[in-house]
Amino acid sequence: MKRKILSITLVTALLFVLAACGSASKDSDGKASTDGSKKVTLKIIHWQQENINNYIKEFNTKFEAKYPDVKVEYTTVPADATYDQLMQTRMNAGTTGDVDIIPLKSSFVGAPQDWSKGAADPMWKQWIDAGLISDLSGQAFIKNYNEVDVQNAMTYNDKVYGVNMGKVAFTGLFYNKDLFAKYNLQVPATWDELQNVIKVFKDNGVEALGFAGKDVWPIGLAVQGLQASIHDDQLSYIKGLWTGQTKLTDPVQIEVLQKAQTLMNSAMPGFMGIDYGTLPSLFATGKVAMIADGTWDATTIQAANPELKFGYFPIPGSNDAAKNKDLAGKYDMTWMVVDKSPNKDYAMKWLEMLSEKDNYTDFVNAAGFLPTQPDVEIKSEFIKDIQPYLENFKLSWDQLFINRQNVGQYIAESSVHAEMLKPAGPIAAPEELASKSQADWDAAAPK
Amino acid sequence: MYPFGKGKARLIPYLYLSIPLLLYVVFGFGPSLVTVLFSFTDATGVRGQEWSFVGFENYKTFFGASNAGDRLDAIGRSLYFAFAVVIIQNAVGLFMAILINKKLRGDKLYRAVFFLPVVLGVTVSGLIWQLVANPLGGPAQSILNFFGTSSNFFGDYNIAFELIIFVQIWMYMGYSMTIFLAGLQTIPNDLYEAGYMDGASGWKAFTNITFPMIAPSFTVNMLLSIIGALQTFDIIYVLTGGKFNTTTLAFDVYATAFGTGTADYGLASAVAMIQFLFVFTISMVALFYLRKREVEV
Numbered sequence: 091m092k093r094k095i096l097s098i099t100l101v102t103a104l105l106f107v108l109a110a111c112g113s114a115s116k117d118s119d120g121k122a123s124t125d126g127s128k129k130v131t132l133k134i135i136h137w138q139q140e141n142i143n144n145y146i147k148e149f150n151t152k153f154e155a156k157y158p159d160v161k162v163e164y165t166t167v168p169a170d171a172t173y174d175q176l177m178q179t180r181m182n183a184g185t186t187g188d189v190d191i192i193p194l195k196s197s198f199v200g201a202p203q204d205w206s207k208g209a210a211d212p213m214w215k216q217w218i219d220a221g222l223i224s225d226l227s228g229q230a231f232i233k234n235y236n237e238v239d240v241q242n243a244m245t246y247n248d249k250v251y252g253v254n255m256g257k258v259a260f261t262g263l264f265y266n267k268d269l270f271a272k273y274n275l276q277v278p279a280t281w282d283e284l285q286n287v288i289k290v291f292k293d294n295g296v297e298a299l300g301f302a303g304k305d306v307w308p309i310g311l312a313v314q315g316l317q318a319s320i321h322d323d324q325l326s327y328i329k330g331l332w333t334g335q336t337k338l339t340d341p342v343q344i345e346v347l348q349k350a351q352t353l354m355n356s357a358m359p360g361f362m363g364i365d366y367g368t369l370p371s372l373f374a375t376g377k378v379a380m381i382a383d384g385t386w387d388a389t390t391i392q393a394a395n396p397e398l399k400f401g402y403f404p405i406p407g408s409n410d411a412a413k414n415k416d417l418a419g420k421y422d423m424t425w426m427v428v429d430k431s432p433n434k435d436y437a438m439k440w441l442e443m444l445s446e447k448d449n450y451t452d453f454v455n456a457a458g459f460l461p462t463q464p465d466v467e468i469k470s471e472f473i474k475d476i477q478p479y480l481e482n483f484k485l486s487w488d489q490l491f492i493n494r495q496n497v498g499q500y501i502a503e504s505s506v507h508a509e510m511l512k513p514a515g516p517i518a519a520p521e522e523l524a525s526k527s528q529a530d531w532d533a534a535a536p537k
Numbered sequence: 538m539y540p541f542g543k544g545k546a547r548l549i550p551y552l553y554l555s556i557p558l559l560l561y562v563v564f565g566f567g568p569s570l571v572t573v574l575f576s577f578t579d580a581t582g583v584r585g586q587e588w589s590f591v592g593f594e595n596y597k598t599f600f601g602a603s604n605a606g607d608r609l610d611a612i613g614r615s616l617y618f619a620f621a622v623v624i625i626q627n628a629v630g631l632f633m634a635i636l637i638n639k640k641l642r643g644d645k646l647y648r649a650v651f652f653l654p655v656v657l658g659v660t661v662s663g664l665i666w667q668l669v670a671n672p673l674g675g676p677a678q679s680i681l682n683f684f685g686t687s688s689n690f691f692g693d694y695n696i697a698f699e700l701i702i703f704v705q706i707w708m709y710m711g712y713s714m715t716i717f718l719a720g721l722q723t724i725p726n727d728l729y730e731a732g733y734m735d736g737a738s739g740w741k742a743f744t745n746i747t748f749p750m751i752a753p754s755f756t757v758n759m760l761l762s763i764i765g766a767l768q769t770f771d772i773i774y775v776l777t778g779g780k781f782n783t784t785t786l787a788f789d790v791y792a793t794a795f796g797t798g799t800a801d802y803g804l805a806s807a808v809a810m811i812q813f814l815f816v817f818t819i820s821m822v823a824l825f826y827l828r829k830r831e832v833e834v
Contacts, residue, residue, distance in 0.1 A: 170778065175795040182584050213583075213800055220585040304692040306780055362692035363672030372673075496602035516694045533603035 129161045132436050134191045135176055137169035141389040142423075145456035153443055160436050169195075170305075178213070181222060181428070190431040191440060197243035197254050197421035199489045205329050206492040208536030214426075218251055224427035224434060226250045231445035239462035243421035252424035253441055256459025259402075259419035260384030261315030261486060262479070264391065267399040269296060269379045277403045279411040281349065288356045291379050299353060300378035302369040303362035306509050310488070312353055312382035313508045315405030316346045317487045318418035325490050331531065332492075338501070338528040339521070347520035349407055350508035362514050374398055386422070388472040389458045402476050417476065418484040422459055498530035575806035582794075582802035595807035608789060612815070615785040618702055619766035619819070626706045627758050630713025635747070637714070638721045648718075652711035659708070663775030666704050667691065697781040705772055709765065713758045720754030721747070756827040763823050767816045786812050 134150075136143065143166050150162040167176050173195070180189040194214055202209040217223050226232055227250045232240060235253070243254040265277070270287075273294060278284040291298035302308035321327055321342060330336030337343075354361070358378055373381045374394035385402060392398070406414035425444075427437045443449060447463070454461045455469045460480060468474060491505050500507060500523065507527070510517050517523045542549070576595055580588035599608060633651055637644050654662055670677045670690035681687050691697050724747065732742050748755075770787040777783045779792055790812050794805035 171796050178582065178795065178800065182582060210801075216581055216583045216586060216800060220583050222584060303689070305778075359687060360672030360678070360689060362689035363670070364692075368673070496598065496604045498604040499607045502604070510694075514692075514694075530603065 129159055130433055130436055131161050131163050132191070132433050132440060133163045133189045134165070134440075135173075135180060135189055136164065136166045136193055137173040137195070138166045139169065139386070139457075141386075141393070142457045145453055149444060149449060149453070152449075153440055156443065157436065157439065162440075174213075181217060190428055190433045190437045192426050192428060193255075194252065194424040194426060195422075196489065197424050198246045198252065199420070200492060201246070202492065205332050207332070208495060209492045210495050214251075215246070217426075218246055222429055223251050224429040224437075226253065226427065226438075226441075229438060229442070231442045234445045234447070234450070235462050236464055239421070243424065243462065252426045253445065254421050254424045254462050256422055256454050256457065256462050257419055257483065258384050258386045258422045258459055259417035259476070259480065259483070260311045260386075261318050261418040262385070262402045262404045262476075263299075263312075263315075263380040264373055264383055264388075264400055264402050265380045266373070266376060267401055269376065277401070278406050279414060280406050280409045282409055284406050285352075287380075292356070297358040297378040298380060299357045300364070300369055300372055300381040301354070301357050301361045302364050302366040302381075302383075303354075303357075303509065303514055304364055305366040307504065308366050308369065308382060309350075309354070309509050309514070310504045310506070311384060312405060313346065313350050313506050314418065314487045315382070316349050316353075316407035317506070318416070318484055319404065319407035319414045320346050320349070322413075324484075324487055328491050338531060339524045343506075344520055344524055346407070346506065347508055347511065347523060351511045351520055354508070354511065354514050362509075370394055373400070384419070385417075385460075385473075385476065386458045388470065389456070392472070400472075402472070402479075404479055415479065416482045416484055417479040418486040420486055420489045421462070422457075494531065494534035494536070497534040500527040501530040501534075572806045572809055575802055576810045578803045580802045580806075582800040582805075588803070591803070595804045596811070598804055599807055599811060607784075608786075610782075611784045611789050612786050614698065614783070615767055615787065615815070618698075618705075618769065618785055619763055621702050622705055622709075622766040622769075623759060623762045625702075626710050626762050627713050627755075629706065629710045630758065631717050633710070633714045634717035634721055635743075638718060648715075651714055654708045654710075655712045657708075659771040659775055662704060662708050663772060666700075666707075667776065670700070691776050692781060694781045697777050698783045701773055701776055701783055704776065705766070705769060708772070709762070713762065716754050716758050716761075717751060720751035724750045752831045756824075756831055759827055760820060760824060764816060764820050767819065768812075786815060 134146075136146065146164060150164055154160060154162060165176075167173050177192055181192070183189075198214055200212040201215050202211065211219070214223075226244075229250075232244070232250050232253070235244070239254060239257075240250060244250050244252045269275075269291075270277070273290050273296075275287050275290060276283070278287050288298040301312065317324060327336050327340075327342070331338065364372070369381055369383060370387050370390045371394050372378050373383075374391050376398075382405075388400075388402070391400060404414055404417050408414055425441055427434060427441065431437060444453065445463075447466075450461070450463050451466050453459075454466055458470060458473065460473065460483075461468070487506070488504060493501070493503070493505060500510070505527075507515075507523065509515055510523055511520060512518050517526075577590055577592060578588045579591045579594070599605065633647075637647050637651075641647070657665075669675055672678050672687070672689055672692070677690065678687060688696065691700060728746050728750070729742060732738070732746050737745055768787050769785065770791055773779060773783055773785065773788050774791070779788045779796075784792065786808075790805065790809045793808045794802060
């Protein structure tokens with residue numbers, strides 16, 4: 091008898107658990123908010139980037155103070171594929187309101203062009219085409235942003251689908267000003283001058299150059315710097331790859347790979363084992379004189395060592411100083427509102443409040459972005475310092491490049507794989523990597 | 538006579554069983570079935586976007602697209618991984634089990650220590666070995682420096698995959714050891730005594746008594762490690778993220794579904810199906826031979 095009672099209790103308990111699962115989803119669809127007693131949960135996902143996360147958390151508190159019936163649920167995950175995966179699963183979760191606001195890692199780039207026959211649609215385009223992203227064209231806060239930036243970074247098919255928070259440059263090197271002064275070095279303006287800087291550091295037993303090789307993509311930042319200064323016109327070269335007028339084995343591209351190899355040969359030992367999170371601290375503690383990283387990490391470096399005097403200059407890939415004077419980069423994070431979200435109104439209010447001049451100014455200063463709103467007062471000495479390099483801001487290679495589908499490993503994803511060259515990888519000659527890349531590119535040509 | 542009682546009470550076990558069955562159908566069997574279905578479609582995984590049946594198109598893409606070479610490399614790597622892991626993990630596990638079975642002082646401590654990595658979980662194990670192999674002043678680097686050399690460990694095309702194999706073995710050797718230990722403890726001591734009388738001791742006793750007697754644990758261990766090794770994705774993800782030529786077929790499933798930036802669930806499902814057939818075939822062949830061996834002894 092005792093056993094029977096026990097078993098019946100257990101079964102009932104389990105049924106309750108199952109039933110609870112069923113009813114929980116009802117709560118989260120937000121409809122309960124209409125009676126006023128329950129709070130609306132506004133769900134925002136984001137990738138981990140400490141300085142930005144801290145500001146958004148602060149802003150969320152302000153937002154909750156202004157709208158007392160809203161609770162913001164702010165979820166952050168690592169910036170790698172984990173974030174892409176989170177976006178995908180949340181977007182696909184159905185109409186239960188699993189997410190209301192999603193930031194894209196860049197702006198609306200990568201859509202197939204008329205010259206890129208057979209290229210795959212990027213995720214954001216699939217979402218917009220499927221009607222999952224809200225049209226923000228009519229919103230008043232869009233007018234806060236520069237018209238040209240709205241056009242370049244937030245518009246698709248003549249409608250505004252996102253709010254881009256700013257530009258970042260990443261084709262330069264951070265340098266330690268004290269170390270440069272100690273050895274009487276100037277910021278290098280040409281390739282030969284850069285080689286000289288590296289040589290002076292090496293002769294004095296200072297590690298000259300640091301890469302976060304373990305994550306591979308940070309090496310790509312430097313390579314994109316070389317591309318931006320060695321190529322005369324990256325976009326026409328990329329178009330040429332599709333139409334067959336240019337090849338990945340062209341001398342200009344060989345030069346990029348050769349110089350990337352030279353840079354890796356000058357890098358600190360063990361750079362292929364250093365992950366992206368560690369690199370800024372090595373620089374901040376003076377263990378290495380220059381590192382390849384994006385301008386967004388200036389705040390991280392500053393936080394790691396507030397005493398450090400540092401600057402940033404474009405990687406001089408060319409011996410023609412005029413070709414090296416501009417930084418390249420991208421439009422960084424773009425907020426999108428999920429159209430099926432039951433909390434759409436509050437999502438709009440959230441974006442509206444973030445777009446207010448004061449809040450936006452605080453954001454760009456915390457994030458270290460270059461503003462997409464006019465007349466924003468930049469407090470960062472660092473950004474003021476690099477202003478001359480930003481006057482003719484260029485889009486970087488990865489923002490312009492459109493890849494073919496099912497391409498092999500020598501051209502997949504970031505398309506230029508300098509990390510496969512010695513000393514990082516197994517291939518000795520840049521020419522060999524270039525011809526393997528071109529072979530992969532040709533093999534993937536649409537039939 | 539009435540193992541489950543009489544009357545309505547008989548139904549209680551079925552009631553109990555129906556709950557895990559329901560959970561399994563909803564969360565296990567159902568999604569698997571949908572994967573089979575998806576593998577014949579061009580579903581993108583984007584909600585609200587239309588999809589249609591495309592027959593074997595995804596399978597053709599797997600074997601015939603321009604990156605099929607990379608995919609075959611991944612299959613080769615899966616086999617290499619499984620082969621190395623199965624042999625070494627079981628050899629080490631058996632060796633440790635035999636040592637621990639010899640009523641040593643502190644054998645319980647040894648058991649706990651060797652089993653610990655199994656309990657730690659993949660992320661923790663991954664972090665431990667990343668710290669050990671930290672190229673900037675990590676202990677492994679210091680040892681190499683002592684011998685006048687250095688390494689990038691998990692960032693090195695030449696050894697990253699072998700290091701992952703090593704970590705995988707380290708993680709699960711305690712598991713194999715425990716199963717072998719259970720098998721060893723079922724062998725009655727009389728057998729060894731009788732064997733000793735017939736002049737079988739040491740290696741002879743091992744090959745003629747121990748090894749045949751633990752055949753069932755051997756089968757279990759071989760199968761578990763074959764399936765486990767062929768499915769390994771997590772430790773690769775933690776240690777290298779599939780970079781530096783460490784992509785296996787199991788990792789390819791993940792990379793196709795989530796890693797490309799463009800959604801293609803159809804192709805990803807097809808890769809998952811191929812992965813399933815791959816693991817299924819190999820483990821069935823292995824099971825056939827292992828069972829045959831068990832029967833013979």
